[in-house]
Amino acid sequence: HSCSNFGIPAGKGPNPVGCTDFMMDHTIKGSFFRLYYPCQETEKAEKPDWVPCKEYFNGLADFMKINRSLSEHIFKYLFGSYKIPAFLDAPYKPDGKRPVIIFSHGLGAFRTLYSAICAELASQGFIVASVEHRDQSASATYFFHEKTESETAKQTSAKTSASTDNTLVEDWMYYRALQHGEREFPLRNSQVKLRADECILALNKLFEVNSGAAVQNALKTEFDWTTLEDSMDLCRIAVMGHSFGGATVIETLCKEVKFKCGIALDAWMFPLDDEIFPRVKQPIFFINSEKFQWAGNISRMKKLDSTVIQRKMITIRGTVHQSFPDFTFLTGNWIGKLMKLKGEIDPQLAIDLCNKATLAFLQRHLGLEKNFNQWDPLIEGEDDNLIKGTNVVLLQSAI
Numbered sequence: 194h195s196c197s198n199f200g201i202p203a204g205k206g207p208n209p210v211g212c213t214d215f216m217m218d219h220t221i222k223g224s225f226f227r228l229y230y231p232c233q234e235t236e237k238a239e240k241p242d243w244v245p246c247k248e249y250f251n252g253l254a255d256f257m258k259i260n261r262s263l264s265e266h267i268f269k270y271l272f273g274s275y276k277i278p279a280f281l282d283a284p285y286k287p288d289g290k291r292p293v294i295i296f297s298h299g300l301g302a303f304r305t306l307y308s309a310i311c312a313e314l315a316s317q318g319f320i321v322a323s324v325e326h327r328d329q330s331a332s333a334t335y336f337f338h339e340k341t342e343s344e345t346a347k348q349t350s351a352k353t354s355a356s357t358d359n360t361l362v363e364d365w366m367y368y369r370a371l372q373h374g375e376r377e378f379p380l381r382n383s384q385v386k387l388r389a390d391e392c393i394l395a396l397n398k399l400f401e402v403n404s405g406a407a408v409q410n411a412l413k414t415e416f417d418w419t420t421l422e423d424s425m426d427l428c429r430i431a432v433m434g435h436s437f438g439g440a441t442v443i444e445t446l447c448k449e450v451k452f453k454c455g456i457a458l459d460a461w462m463f464p465l466d467d468e469i470f471p472r473v474k475q476p477i478f479f480i481n482s483e484k485f486q487w488a489g490n491i492s493r494m495k496k497l498d499s500t501v502i503q504r505k506m507i508t509i510r511g512t513v514h515q516s517f518p519d520f521t522f523l524t525g526n527w528i529g530k531l532m533k534l535k536g537e538i539d540p541q542l543a544i545d546l547c548n549k550a551t552l553a554f555l556q557r558h559l560g561l562e563k564n565f566n567q568w569d570p571l572i573e574g575e576d577d578n579l580i581k582g583t584n585v586v587l588l589q590s591a592i
């Protein structure tokens with residue numbers, strides 16, 4: 194039926210969800226993420242737009258190789274009015290030390306596009322930082338530079354009042370497509386290393402916030418970061434990501450042992466060096482779509498199989514690559530299927546299975562004392578809509 198309930202599903206857990214943006218050290222080297230967290234009931238906070246500003250639509254157009262002016266109107270018309278299922282800058286709800294998740298987006302995406310997953314985790318009691326990468330894999334991202342003398346001179350000459358404050362000027366970075374004839378691996382491998390460093394930087398920033406250190410946010414928001422002092426359990430930290438973000442999970446686990454486990458959603462293994470696989474010591478959960486995976490990609494995931502470290506894999510029947518980002522909820526059935534944004538399965542059922550299996554895996558490997566273990570069978574693929582392991586037929590390796 195055409196009137197399927199539109200909009201991004203809210204978290205199902207007991208906590209209302211807040212979100213706020215953080216940009217540390219306004220330069221390109223800084224850390225930029227959206228924080229989702231359990232918040233206090235509040236009627237005055239409103240829900241922010243799903244896509245923060247038009248530059249992101251422009252970046253998406255570049256990524257999709259469609260022209261900007263046309264696409265800006267199409268995206269605005271199709272997606273411009275959607276809200277995120279979270280309350281902007283709502284006050285944090287203290288409740289002891291909460292587990293922490295760092296989320297890494299896919300190629301051509303950015304920090305706001307996985308809000309159904311991040312809001313669900315926050316509603317279940319997690320603090321989630323969805324990073325926006327500056328490796329030129331995001332459709333768009335921004336940072337700032339100090340206004341230079343000439344810029345100030347130009348502006349003051351324009352205005353009578355001398356604007357002496359060295360205000361910051363926005364710089365936008367757009368998706369960098371592979372140049373003609375450029376080899377893809379060196380680019381993607383350097384990007385995945387930078388992405389891992391950015392996930393680690395975001396975690397270190399959260400550690401500082403947790404210690405009560407003063408917080409310099411380059412973005413002017415209404416959120417009081419000091420309320421997050423002593424809010425995080427620094428032993429219960431996981432890293433999660435979609436596609437290129439799934440590769441980022443593995444690179445990050447290899448580089449930083451503070452991350453106790455990783456969840457890779459439809460991971461794209463191409464950017465990774467084979468030599469890092471034996472160096473990853475933490476549990477990993479691969480949650481795959483039915484349509485995206487192929488033998489070469491799966492066989493690289495299997496190189497991480499281990500008899501001593503828990504490595505799990507499930508496939509959600511009827512899903513496509515876009516079943517994980519929010520787009521899958523935002524179009525009608527036929528256009529969604531046409532654009533490969535929806536698979537055969539109901540998008541809400543698919544993301545529900547993904548979230549519950551994730552929560553069960555997190556409880557097991559972060560040692561949480563919640564009731565997420567009720568979903569342990571999903572980790573083994575025990576559900577009508579799940580396949581244990583993969584549907585992909587693996588090539589018989591040469592004897």
Ligand SMILES: CCN(CC)CCN(C[C@]12C[C@](c3ccc(C(F)(F)F)cc3)(C1)C2)C(=O)Cn1c(SCc2ccc(F)cc2)nc(=O)c2c1C=CC2
Pocket residue numbers: 253256257258298299300301302306435436437438461514515518520532533534
């Ligand atoms: C032609 C461009 N070509 C670039 C190499 C391939 C483009 N592509 C397939 C697409 C993304 C698609 C998409 C988005 C969004 C609408 C919209 F209309 F809804 F906006 C439509 C159609 C176009 C499906 C992918 O890259 C798939 N993919 C992704 S998609 C992550 C993403 C991006 C933008 C989003 F808004 C949401 C999610 N993340 C990865 O890490 C990897 C891959 C492939 C390998 C590694």
